[in-house]
Amino acid sequence: MSAVTRMSLARTPSAISVLLLVGTFVAIGIIQPDALTYDGLSLILVGAMPVVLATMAQLFIMAAGDIDLGIGQFVGLVNVTAAASLGTQPGIAILGLALAAVAYVLMGALITYRGIPSIVVTFGMGSIWLGVSLLIMPTPGGEAPGWLSAAANAEPPLVPLPIIVFAVLTVVVYLLLNRTRLGIRLRAVGASPEAATRVGLSVIRLKMTLYGLAALMGLLAGLVLTGSTGSGDANGAATLVLSTVAAVIVGGGEFRGGRVDAVGAVCAAVAIGLITSIMAFLNVSAAYTSAVEGLILVVALGVRVVAFRRLRPPSRALAAP
Amino acid sequence: MTSKALTGSGSARASRSRRWHADWLPAALGALLVWVATGAVAGQGFLGTLQQSIIVASFLALVGFGEVFVISTGSGNIDLSVPYVVTLSAYLSASIMRGSDAMLLPALAAILVLGPIVGLVNFSIIRLLSIPPLVATLAVGFVLRTVVELLAATGAKAPSPALIHFAVGHFIGVSPLSLLVVGVGIVASILLTRARYGREVLATGQSPEAARLAGIATSRVVLRAYMLSGGTAAICGLLLGAYSNGPSLDMAEQYQLGAIAVVVLGGSAIAGGRSNVAGVWWAALLLTLLATLVSLTAAGPGVQHIAEGAVIVGVLAAMPKR
Numbered sequence: 212m213s214a215v216t217r218m219s220l221a222r223t224p225s226a227i228s229v230l231l232l233v234g235t236f237v238a239i240g241i242i243q244p245d246a247l248t249y250d251g252l253s254l255i256l257v258g259a260m261p262v263v264l265a266t267m268a269q270l271f272i273m274a275a276g277d278i279d280l281g282i283g284q285f286v287g288l289v290n291v292t293a294a295a296s297l298g299t300q301p302g303i304a305i306l307g308l309a310l311a312a313v314a315y316v317l318m319g320a321l322i323t324y325r326g327i328p329s330i331v332v333t334f335g336m337g338s339i340w341l342g343v344s345l346l347i348m349p350t351p352g353g354e355a356p357g358w359l360s361a362a363a364n365a366e367p368p369l370v371p372l373p374i375i376v377f378a379v380l381t382v383v384v385y386l387l388l389n390r391t392r393l394g395i396r397l398r399a400v401g402a403s404p405e406a407a408t409r410v411g412l413s414v415i416r417l418k419m420t421l422y423g424l425a426a427l428m429g430l431l432a433g434l435v436l437t438g439s440t441g442s443g444d445a446n447g448a449a450t451l452v453l454s455t456v457a458a459v460i461v462g463g464g465e466f467r468g469g470r471v472d473a474v475g476a477v478c479a480a481v482a483i484g485l486i487t488s489i490m491a492f493l494n495v496s497a498a499y500t501s502a503v504e505g506l507i508l509v510v511a512l513g514v515r516v517v518a519f520r521r522l523r524p525p526s527r528a529l530a531a532p
Numbered sequence: 533m534t535s536k537a538l539t540g541s542g543s544a545r546a547s548r549s550r551r552w553h554a555d556w557l558p559a560a561l562g563a564l565l566v567w568v569a570t571g572a573v574a575g576q577g578f579l580g581t582l583q584q585s586i587i588v589a590s591f592l593a594l595v596g597f598g599e600v601f602v603i604s605t606g607s608g609n610i611d612l613s614v615p616y617v618v619t620l621s622a623y624l625s626a627s628i629m630r631g632s633d634a635m636l637l638p639a640l641a642a643i644l645v646l647g648p649i650v651g652l653v654n655f656s657i658i659r660l661l662s663i664p665p666l667v668a669t670l671a672v673g674f675v676l677r678t679v680v681e682l683l684a685a686t687g688a689k690a691p692s693p694a695l696i697h698f699a700v701g702h703f704i705g706v707s708p709l710s711l712l713v714v715g716v717g718i719v720a721s722i723l724l725t726r727a728r729y730g731r732e733v734l735a736t737g738q739s740p741e742a743a744r745l746a747g748i749a750t751s752r753v754v755l756r757a758y759m760l761s762g763g764t765a766a767i768c769g770l771l772l773g774a775y776s777n778g779p780s781l782d783m784a785e786q787y788q789l790g791a792i793a794v795v796v797l798g799g800s801a802i803a804g805g806r807s808n809v810a811g812v813w814w815a816a817l818l819l820t821l822l823a824t825l826v827s828l829t830a831a832g833p834g835v836q837h838i839a840e841g842a843v844i845v846g847v848l849a850a851m852p853k854r
Binding site: 325328330331334337338339340342346456457498499502503504508509512513517 | 661663670682685796832835836
């Protein structure tokens with residue numbers, strides 16, 4: 212790789228994930244050209260929507276300099292709540308979802324105020340989300356309200372719904388974090404809480420804002436999941452967490468310093484979501500799925516590091532989040 | 533002035549070391565409380581409940597003894613591949629033993645190679661590719677998961693009768709398995725607090741830069757920690773497979789959160805550099821008794837998950853600010 216390429220890669224940390232996404236589409240085009248039509252794209256991308264939304268939740272938490280190991284269970288909680296009662300008792304369901312979001316914000320306040328490790332707190336809270344989900348729905352079932360299924364499977368003219376969702380999400384999150392006063396403050400908190408305090412920002416309030424934004428994304432992810440699958444499963448989204456963390460990092464984010472990149476994270480999340488679809492096309496046995504996912508993460512992250520190696524000093528201290 | 537500064541720092545160090553040794557106390561007190569509550573409702577009485585819980589807690593404590601070394605090296609080091617190593621070890625050992633005592637030693641040898649090799653792979657990916665340990669070890673775990681599923685689909689699997697006898701048996705009212713685990717804990721504790729390696733682990737966890745400047749080969753220290761964690765997870769798998777009379781795919785599910793929870797609840801710092809091995813054992817007992825208590829109330833898995841999560845978050849929130 213030439214020095215020039217390396218320079219431009221370092222300036223745009225999302226480059227690797229954009230390449231990964233393009234590569235994934237090329238692979239799909241070669242394996243199954245029909246997948247690149249309107250219907251094909253809708254079909255393979257609809258499953259990636261919850262992953263992408265959950266990745267945005269993880270992105271806000273990582274922008275706070277923390278990490279969320281319970282996001283999968285939170286999405287699961289939203290999923291079972293929506294499938295169990297959003298159609299029949301919408302008032303109670305909406306109240307429950309609002310309470311869950313408030314609990315999320317309070318979790319952020321607790322982590323910040325007590326200075327306790329987010330990695331363990333969110334892990335523990337994940338256990339609580341899962342427990343509540345199992346109380347609501349011990350076995351998979353329920354039914355998505357009609358309007359939610361219709362919304363998640365809507366067919367807008369020309370461009371498939373998931374692509375519109377991804378594009379809008381990327382633009383909104385990018386503008387929020389990089390082009391607004393609030394966004395600059397939010398990123399400052401993750402980059403250096405001490406500096407943020409010195410210039411008079413309220414770290415706890417800004418961190419609560421980030422956790423609130425994450426909860427919002429988690430809610431959307433759970434609702435979209437419910438709409439696209441049509442039912443609820445407490446454990447259904449538990450494996451999301453690795454994909455979300457990996458997507459933020461492959462997309463140019465870092466554990467330390469609240470460095471995140473919305474464009475890169477969305478591209479990486481879509482690519483990771485699509486890889487599952489490719490394996491389905493190739494009739495890969497279900498037993499290999501987890502190995503392939505693990506290997507792809509290692510390769511994607513490895514490529515990113517090798518591409519950057521000459522430019523940045525190797526970060527030996529890989530951040531206790 | 534100088535002497536005052538010296539006494540000041542001396543007493544600070546003394547009080548710090550007192551706290552150090554008492555770090556396991558909250559977990560131990562919690563375990564005793566839950567024991568009293570559980571013993572009161574359990575059919576087998578206080579002693580029977582404790583005996584049973586100590587055996588079940590031994591498996592969790594064992595993986596915690598390895599995890600505590602990894603977490604103590606700091607810099608975000610953590611081993612999330614533990615539950616996958618436990619399951620793979622259980623399957624691998626059972627398919628080597630096939631119910632024969634003669635194959636017990638070969639099986640033991642195989643898993644004692646397997647565990648440290650996984651640790652080596654974890655470390656290599658983390659160091660050579662600069663991948664955060666959290667993601668790297670989980671990715672390695674995902675690959676192991678596939679190996680387990682492929683292995684599960686082949687041939688006969690059964691632990692050796694002698695090993696089962698060792699895992700479930702009692703000797704004058706005491707389970708040899710739990711004694712073995714307590715022994716491993718004592719060795720781990722001495723290794724961490726008295727041996728050169730342990731001092732190097734803690735120094736690396738407190739400040740990798742300072743440790744390197746002091747001439748410690750920090751890479752080797754971290755590598756050995758991952759190999760130790762792989763090793764204890766592999767031994768746990770061998771024993772747990774025998775205890776449950778054969779492996780199953782989700783046998784180690786609770787060790788994903790559990791292995792880390794016992795380290796943190798036991799009074800070790802998640803950021804590394806401060807560790808307590810006794811606390812790991814007590815925290816494992818606490819979580820096991822809690823699970824027993826919840827299952828006795830017939831409240832179902834939902835309440836059990838909520839109780840576990842609440843204890844972890846509650847204890848962390850109640851810990852004194854450092």
